Amino acid sequence: xxxxxxxxxxxxxxxxxxxxxxxxxxxxxxxxxxxxxxxxxxxxxxxxxxxxxxxxxxxxxxxxxxxxxxxxxxxxxxxxxxxxxxxxxxxxxxxxxxxxxxxxxxxxxxxxxxxxxxxxxxxxxxxxxxxxxxxxxxxxxxxxxxxxxxxxxxxxx
Numbered sequence: 535x536x537x538x539x540x541x542x543x544x545x546x547x548x549x550x551x552x553x554x555x556x557x558x559x560x561x562x563x564x565x566x567x568x569x570x571x572x573x574x575x576x577x578x579x580x581x582x583x584x585x586x587x588x589x590x591x592x593x594x595x596x597x598x599x600x601x602x603x604x605x606x607x608x609x610x611x612x613x614x615x616x617x618x619x620x621x622x623x624x625x626x627x628x629x630x631x632x633x634x635x636x637x638x639x640x641x642x643x644x645x646x647x648x649x650x651x652x653x654x655x656x657x658x659x660x661x662x663x664x665x666x667x668x669x670x671x672x673x674x675x676x677x678x679x680x681x682x683x684x685x686x687x688x689x690x691x
Contacts, residue, residue, distance in 0.1 A: 536560055537596055539604050540567060540633035540667050542587035543612035544620025547680040549590045552611050554682075558599025563591045564673045564680075567633055573671055582625035589633065591670050601639055605646045608632070614650075615658035630660075633667040640664065 543549045546564040553562040566574050569586030579586045592604060612620055614630040634640040643664045650660050672678075 535595075536593045537601070538635050538667070539592045539594060539601060539639065540589050540635070540670060541592070541604075541608045542568070542589040542629055542631040542633070543608060543614075544588070544628045544630075545623055546588040546590050546673070546677070549588075549611070550679065551681045551686075552607060553590055553592050553604070554679075556594075556599055556604065556607055558595045558597075559592055559604075560595060561593045564677050565589055565591060566627075566671045566673060567591075567668050568631065568665065572669075576674055576677065579627050580625075582627055584627075586627060586671075587629050587631050588627050588673075589631070589670070601642055602646065605632070605643060609646070609650060609660075609662070613656075614660045614662045615656045617661045630662040632662060632664045634664065635667045640666075 550562045550564050553559050566579050566586040567589045569584040571578055571584040574584050574586055578584050612630060618626045618629050620628045632643045634643055647660050647662055
């Protein structure tokens with residue numbers, strides 16, 4: 535039986551590609567979550583007026599990979615100390631956010647974030663939001679596996 539995890543860590547193309555490589559992840563789907571507009575389009579989200587974040591919804595087999603390992607991958611692969619920004623991408627759609635699906639995911643995410651702050655892993659405080667998983671809207675098909683379709687493993691910054 536699989537479980538879901540949802541992460542926002544900037545532009546979803548690279549985040550999706552990263553999670554697809556984790557053993558135990560059965561799928562990674564890019565989409566939008568956390569806003570007020572129903573069924574937003576990419577163009578809607580890019581206005582920075584819908585409140586949605588670009589996210590990746592991960593399905594994973596907890597017998598093969600733990601939620602904590604997924605959090606580790608999440609926090610290692612973006613800058614969680616910049617509010618509403620990842621590299622050149624600026625706006626609330628690029629915020630660092632964990633959308634938890636269960637009380638256990640909430641607990642683990644909050645503990646992990648606290649350890650990051652206490653351990654001085656970053657030069658600034660972690661600003662990642664940890665919120666209940668809202669409605670997830672799958673992004674347009676051309677965004678799914680965007681980098682893989684173009685023979686690229688990551689985004690160039």
